[in-house]
Amino acid sequence: MVISIMMSTYNGEKFLREQLDSILAQNLPDGFSLKVIVRDDGSSDATLSILNEYCEKYSSVISYYTGDNLKPQRSFWHLLKNCPPSDFYAFSDQDDFWYPDKLARAIAALQAEPNQNIPLLYTTNVMVADAELNPVAPMYSGKKHTDFAHMLIYNLSNGCTQVFNNCARDEFIKYDMDSNLVIMHDRLADLLTAMFGKLIYGEEPSMLYRQHGNNAVGEQSLGRFKSFIKRVKRFCGSSNSIRSDRSRMFLDLYGDRLTEEQKRLLWAVGYYKTDKKARKTLIKDKAFSKGKKDDFFFHLAIRFKKI
DSSP states (O other): OEEEEEEEESSOTTTHHHHHHHHHTOOOOTTOEEEEEEEEOSOOSSHHHHHHHHHHHTTTTEEEEEOOOOHHHHHHHHHHHHSOOOSEEEEEOSSOEEOTTHHHHHHHHHHTOSOOSSOEEEEEOOEEEOTTOOEEEESOOSOOOOSHHHHHHSOOOOGGGOEEEHHHHHHHTTOOTTTSOOOOHHHHHHHHHHHHSEEEEESSOOEEEEOOSSSOOOGGGSOHHHHHHHHHHHHHOGGGGHHHHHHHHHHHHHGGGSOHHHHHHHHHHHHTTTOHHHHHHHHHOGGGOOOHHHHHHHHHHHHTTOO
16 A cells, blocks of 8 residues: 655755655655655755755655746645545655654554545644654644634644545545635635534644744734634734635536535635625534634634724
């Protein structure tokens, strides 16, 4: 059996070797082999030189190709469509560090599911680390919701933790980012899996999530005030109106495949700005509730029409 790792690189020379080494060091279950497929998104540093070095040394495992700069969401989706058929798939960033059992844990969880004929996606918490990979704190604490209603509003996964089966991949590649909304690859994977399959969350971190100045730090490593400001920005940032836009789009794209409950939830999120009944549903329906703190920010975002 084969598990394929899809990595998009862009000027990643500083940390790429450590990440590739951590992937090559994975303790896979018996009978599994590893493939690493890299798409370079237009690097101008030594990234391609490093990839050439690893491809020469591990020619049976690692391959790469280059392309125009598409940005992460399109680059990963290009990888997904062009990845050779495998039994399982995983996304990888270029600058993290995977624990040796990351893939084995994911495979075990996915294979334990009784229904293998639906999209299945496994994801975990991450350990936030500094640039030298010194652990700081887990990014998330407490319960994570994996149902469809919460996926419409909240993030579940970091793409670098996602491992999924062939049914999920087949569903994902039907989505055309050239014709439809451009959505971050990990958000789209979560949403489509919640819509048509099952999400599985592991609270124990599976990797070190490196923070090095070009990405946002994990919330658990922030002070109380900075954490509050981050939540306000996340819920009320202008870009977050994509939730209502994509909900209307999903109704159009998938309406004939959805349950009545799924269509009702999409309608509430998609039309709350113009339909008072939809707005009331979004505020009152317990399906979206996540606890006092998150519900406060959720209702604030509804008030200012930022969902």
